[in-house]
Amino acid sequence: MSMMRSIAARFAIATALAGIATVAFAQETILRSSDTHPAGYPTVAAVEYFGELVKERTDGRYAVEVYHSAQLGEEKDTIEQVRSGVIDLNRVSMAPFNGIVKETIVPALPYIFRSEAHMHAVMDGAVGDQIKAAFEPHGLVVLAYYDAGARSFYNSKKPIETVADMQGLKFRVIQSDIFVDMVAALGANATPMPYGEVYSAIETGVIDGAENNFPSYDTARHSEVATYYSLDEHTILPEVFVMSKAAWDKLTPEDQEIFQQAADESVVRQRELWAAKAEESRKTVEAAGAKINEVDKQGFIDAMGPVYDKHVTDPVLKKMVEDVKAVK
Template sequence: MLHITKLLSGVAVASLLMLGTAAAQTVLKSSDTHPDGYPTVEGVKYFGELIKERTAGRYSVEVYHSAQLGEEKDTIEQVRSGVIELNRVSMAPFNGTVKETIVPALPYIFRSEEHMHTVMDGPIGDQIKAAFEPAGLVALAFYDAGSRSFYNSKKPIKTVADMKGLKFRVIQSDIFVDMTAALGANATPMPYGEVYSSVETGVIDGAENNYPSYDTAKHFEVAKYFSEDQHTILPEVFVMNKAAFDKLTPEDQALFKQAAKDSVAKQRELWAKKTGESRATVEKAGAQINEVEKQGFIDAMKPVYDKHVKDDVLKKLVADVQATK
């Protein structure tokens, strides 16, 4: 009887220990506007897998894709206030909060995706990451979002003159509004989720984005003319609420940073694959893709730089990016 009692006591203790372990797990919420399977969503999921593995299950990440928690502007405020812990967002909506993000959002600041990788993976990227902390955020990683180009329902765009009078949805960013105006078109900032219906009903003529977004949001169904002006190669940023990050032990902080860094390689691999697949999908569906006379677009950007690159910090950042080989 004593043996049975001891055995039962041991089982009870083991059960209590298991309950304690389960209760100790911290679940972190992360938001993304894109659908499940999108490269940024999968990049954050991979980050979550690494965190769960490397902390032996003490932390896990729940990814809320498809704007389940709101559009980017809403979720930026949620992560800054600590309602959610993590967020994957385009760089441009941070332009009014973190001034250093203005530089990667500038039109034609990057010469290629490889140039962008070199810049954002190096000391310039570290400087931009550090600038997020006064805003209550820790920038964990920069993800790929390819090059962005204009697409519309009216006609192919081959020169700057073809832009005149067209109405485009742009990211909620003053730089994107001014860029579009400098090209002679009209900018309408609006949430990403409203683009399809707005083109369909004629509220706008088109938008600007990368191939995976053009594909997965089905924008090619209502705006079949995709013109490769490639005005920005805008990285996206994966951020964490700073108060939540500061609660981690130094060891766990290092784990989180390394897991984020490791997720970048995975996301880039997925991005390259998805870009090719998306281009093939939209072409098969009837999208008309054309190149543009890009130098005219580049030349038109001088007033945008003059307006947004004002102080010495931003001027030096621009010069450093342009000097990076």
């Protein structure tokens, strides 16, 4: 009986150790996700929420580590890392993909969207699906489109009320030809520059300002060095949450469904967080002394003809532009 008990005890210990090993092994599949924004930012929080859902629904077989604040590099660098599979997941603005996935040119066009509600309807529909499909040949799978609000110009010199006020000013823009050409069409000078370098560039006078949404203007502290924020709202540019196709293809169909559902639910969370953050940030920068003004928006819209003429020459893109305009 003693020997039988000993064998049983050893079997129980072995079984327990095997269970521990299984759990440990399950926890080893950790996916790294990059974001340039700081902790607590709506996109960072949304991807963290996505990770929580994935971990829960895969019983711990997958976990997501979110590296915020450009810890893994600025957006241009991390795009290449996720395409090659070095990074598994990435939350990036749509614009840096313009030179890689031509279909991303359309949502980056100035004044293509009439409102945030219009942008949601477009990106949640057939045009959004068309853009998603266009990413896959480039080693990327689109999991979600996130809100980034309307982008407007801000600077350290003066309020901008008309296109004439843009003359000669130097603005940082996203590393995108569309943004460079948009600024040129308004009579200003564009300087493509990584997001993390903008504060010091404005502070030292290398540039006069930049363009972005209220939460970025607030959290990157650009409002401290560029106090004039002018509501031209030239783009309502969605952000994209992508996964390396190499990592995606390793998932079972069941896990792919879990990941996609978690991403869909993270969109709902992100939109709620975004709306709250945008309102909060506007109040924060106003209280700190930022001067916010309306602009003659029609003048800005009228100046965009050359940008469309240059960037919307492909028949596919021309059709997409018409499809976007037709969405109610």
